[in-house]
Amino acid sequence: MSGFLGPLESDGRIPPHQQTRVAAFLISAHGALARQSALTVPATLESGWQTELNTQLFRETEIVSLLIRATSWAPDPGLGYMAVGWESAWYPAPVHDIPDWPLAMAAGLATLAHAVHAAIRPAALLPTAANPDDPFVMALRHIEFESGRMLQTQIIVLKSSTLQPHRDAINSALERRHREVRKLWHDMLRSVGIAVDGSNDGQP
Template sequence: MKPTLKLYDDARAAIAAGGFGADTQTRISLFLGAARQVNAAILGAVELQPQVTVAYPFVHGQYYREVEFATLLMRATRWSGNWALYAQGAQHTTPLWAQWWRIQLPAGPAFDPRAAFAALALGHALLARIRLAPVIPENVDEQSAFVAALRRMEQESGRMIQTQIRLLKDGDSPLPLAEREEIIETKQEAVDEAFRCFLEWLAGSSTPNRM
């Protein structure tokens, strides 16, 4: 199910009321970090392929950008001491990793054209459907390292999305168009559902944050 505008509004209102405290930052970083790590795993698998194709320069650049973002997010986040959040975060990020693990079976992207296209579709869905800018309230401190990191990742995601769209449309896939469109839709729906649940969790952060 695609996240509704109300979910974005509720999450933004919760952050506006409680601020970007450690609990809120941790919630966001656990989920967003997992999304970037899954995409890095997808791109990393292409990095290890022995054959260098015309798509390699694009994939190579995106892979190292995702690694950079993972480090940036780790350093910019004020991590919470509330360990229950980490268990809850694992529940919310497991669906994202499950999509990646599912692609690995039975032959994996290296030998199965459908799995290879599904990996690209999943990477695109992770960048295109998980958008955090709409939950950042107007009264936020734009000089905050965490907010600046979110802004930068959002901007760069827009550029990376364009590259992935080109790979999905112009990539050398033997799959018929209808099958490719079905795969893209399936991956988007899976990411949408995980993101919807995350926004509901984030909206519950209106309780006092642990500093």
């Protein structure tokens, strides 16, 4: 097993069966973030950090749209079963120690988004010989770039003065989300033949 996608096809493209499963996972994760952002952002913004959630909504939607179009899809009989587990993991998890329910939901969304953007590095899977003109290759690089930008968004939200009194509860939720996302990502990679060091899957 290798730590990269492949073996590459003769033209340097990522094999369609690997594209399919990686893209499906990313669409599931970023689609969940887009849906939850749409439900969390209020009709009228009242705090500065809420503008960051509004920005996240459209960036997550762009990632999903890009993957749908850039992926060379292939039949994958096992995908449905795996997708059920992924979707269950993204289910909204408000930070229950926060008494303000809308704020608890926003904090829960921010912890999930932070985990997704920090733990998942799709461009790191690309071998150096990958065809730079492959739409899927370009999509993974774009997603990783955008994830770096959106990670800053989550930091702004999580460190906002509104959430400062709930720091311990948020840190606990953040650690749990990181463990969950990292394990799911590693399990998916192993399923397409990519070697992953999972020694810290259970660690924050």
